[in-house]
Amino acid sequence: ASYDQATVGADVMGDAHYYLKGNEAVQASIVDGQIVSIELPNVVELKVTDTPPVVKGATATNQTKDADMETGLRIKVPPFIDIGEMLRVDTRTGEYLERA
Numbered sequence: 001a002s003y004d005q006a007t008v009g010a011d012v013m014g015d016a017h018y019y020l021k022g023n024e025a026v027q028a029s030i031v032d033g034q035i036v037s038i039e040l041p042n043v044v045e046l047k048v049t050d051t052p053p054v055v056k057g058a059t060a061t062n063q064t065k066d067a068d069m070e071t072g073l074r075i076k077v078p079p080f081i082d083i084g085e086m087l088r089v090d091t092r093t094g095e096y097l098e099r100a
Contacts, residue, residue, distance in 0.1 A: 006028070012037060016091075018071050018072055018073035018094075019071065019091045020040075020044075020071065021070065026038050027039040043088050045087065046086070047070045048082070048085050049068050049083065050083060051081060052065050054082060063078070063079050065077060065081075067087075075095065077096045078096070081096075081099075085100075087099060
């Protein structure tokens with residue numbers, strides 16, 4: 001195990017940067033001294049930075065609204081979620097799971 005820091009290119013990261021706030025530990029596959037892939041945790045906790053206000057009477061179970069997370073990720077959330085809340089997000093699907 002090594003705790004060395006390394007720079008990873010966008011071609012390897014893909015959309016993974018939307019799930020990382022900084023200083024998280026991730027698994028990396030290294031071939032010939034180059035990082036070729038990374039493995040994110042299945043679930044991360046991110047803070048809501050922007051979302052439309054709660055709409056009274058919006059209680060339908062399949063209703064959602066957009067929410068911007070602190071990393072720039074945009075996900076669909078239930079109507080009761082508000083700015084400043086911490087949410088658990090599935091990194092495999094990019095979907096809201098629950099409040100943290």
